[in-house]
Amino acid sequence: MDHFVDIHIGVDAKTGEPKIWSYPSVTNFNIIFLGGSGAGKTHTIHHMAANVYVRGTTLHVIDIKGDFAHSNFEATGLGHMLHPEDFNEIKFNYYQDGCSLNPLQVPRTEEGGGVVRTIEYVKELVKVFNPQSGPKQLNYLIEILKTVYTKSGIDHDDPETWARQSPTLIDVLGEIDLIFNALTGGMDTTTVADIFKAYGQAKNQAEKDIRKMKIDEEPNSAIEERVQEIRATLEDTLKGHAAKLINFDALTNRNGARSDWEHWSKETLYSLKAIIQGMVDSRLFTGNPSKPKQGKINRYDLTALSPAHQQVIMRIIASQVFAMGVMETKRNNAFNPKYPAHILIADEGKHIKEISVSPISPFNRIGTEGRGYGVGVWCGVQQPDQVTKDLLKNFATFFLLKTPDASYQEITKLFGVRPTLLKSLLPRENLLFGTGGPYSLVNHFR
Structure with a gap:
């Protein structure tokens, strides 16, 4: 299994034709998952993450609500694809057994x-x-x-x-x-x-x-x-x-x-x-050093931290993931790869916007520069205004799920999707899938 093997997204609700996707077929490695509460956004991210991981990409998942442990994937029906040993648990808390990140670490590139x-x-x-x-x-x-x-x-x-x-x-x-x-x-x-x-x-x-x-x-x-x-x-x-x-x-x-x-x-x-x-x-910066592992689903568990401290740690994680991609790309002389070596996943994208005011903030840098270094970012958001303009311009793949009617006008403006299509969306049943062209209404991952 590699990235040249297509991922089956689902079935076109109108034509019945299968919808497939692969990294070599899109222009960059960034994906946005937009959906209101209960629309099935996390379910969709689970399926995409599992399929991309088994094709050989290292994942870095920022888990704020506790939705990305192995048990969560198992509950989604992905236990046949992922096993406990695929996960590298990196848990942050305010106690001695928690992990830490050193903000003074100088990137080596x-x-x-x-x-x-x-x-x-x-x-x-x-x-x-x-x-x-x-x-x-x-x-x-x-x-x-x-x-x-x-x-x-x-x-x-x-x-x-x-x-x-x-x-x-x-x-x-x-x-x-x-x-x-x-x-x-x-x-x-x-x-x-x-x-x-x-x-x-x-x-x-x-x-x-x-x-x-x-x-x-x-x-x-x-x-x-x-x-x-x-x-x-x-x-x-x-x-x-x-x-x-x-x-x-x-x-x-x-x-x-x-x-x-x-x-x-x-x-x-x-x-x-x-x-x-x-x-x-706080022990977040001087405790047990976190150790992300190549070829694993690195789950950064931030559930025990305050929102402010979650954002601090998210910045450092994003910076270090970007540095990993740059170092590996230079070491292997593998610039502009067809598929990513590292994907950073943040289901709560509103936190990303809070810490990404600058165009050169870590998340924005992954979104705008990561393609050349084999790094991508996936953002899960409930509202379109929860993602930065720099990232919005650099998503190649779009999963648009059911959102409140009040957000239709803004979604139409930002994503170019017709309101009639948005009205066709049903929670946990379908989504609008696009890769830069027209959107397709798809019954997905069922």
Whole structure:
């Protein structure tokens, strides 16, 4: 079974002829499923997803309501096509057993925009996570992100470094603490880091030696003597820093430019820390890394998250799916394939519109650029105004199901379908199927 084997959509309600479809026969990999509540939209997506998956495409399903587990496909009558082992469950929640996505992960291809685009993307993500984030906080964040990438050895102008392990929001928190303490103490961040490192190493060494010496049943006097030795070493290190910082030359001759952060507001920095701390505490960005698998139905279970956090995670998923397609296409030198390697499915398309204001948002990029990289997006929406204009212009396949009469005028305007055809639609019985030409009334997947 491959993509050159047609998928049987259903039977033309007027002629009785079978309606077939395949990816090689359409201009791009994007599909829209439009239908009101109870019209059979999810049922239709189930059938299309199962048929496309068994032909060799990796699926990435964003599941907001819990409609795309194996049991749901089985209930639709697709148990003979899909099995539990076909699914890779990626569950997000606010607990330790949940999965996470790292928004600081730098895409390893130039199309991802490198460090510069990733920093801009993280800034937008923080704004979505906390709408109260102000311009000053976000400007501080940009400078901090530049620093953590530099410390991780990742250089925007050297794409070979993009493959190195990316920093995380925990690294951002650490840098904020360094700057805050440097501002408070009037020191440079390197010195602050060295002081904290020296203290941490001394404390860890003392605790380790105490445990070992107690196990060996050494007397308390010997243990106390060992702790004093470690403390003396720490004191010598701190004295060295004091001598470097507090002397005539250091206090009177400040050669070189001051760091930008030396003029920062501690209050603004502290409020930024609270925002990033909230993101870390959610465990959505620093927990168990999600691991999508090739050749599987990767189900991103977002049912336990708030709507705002669902949208944040959706943005990251879309960005990473697009990056996967670009990387595989370049690695295999397989540009403009006849069928997709990856399909991103979002049944609740209204969320896509909320997070796709920019033409270069991840979902819009898949819709407009994905064809060349073997990536497509499927959107399920209840109303035509729940999808962005950029995506509307780039759907090659249309499944239009029953919608409320009040939406007919807008559907006619956007999709070019006659109102008389819309009136022929019955919930869960038929749909209007099109691939750029005239629509056919089809009794589908029955």
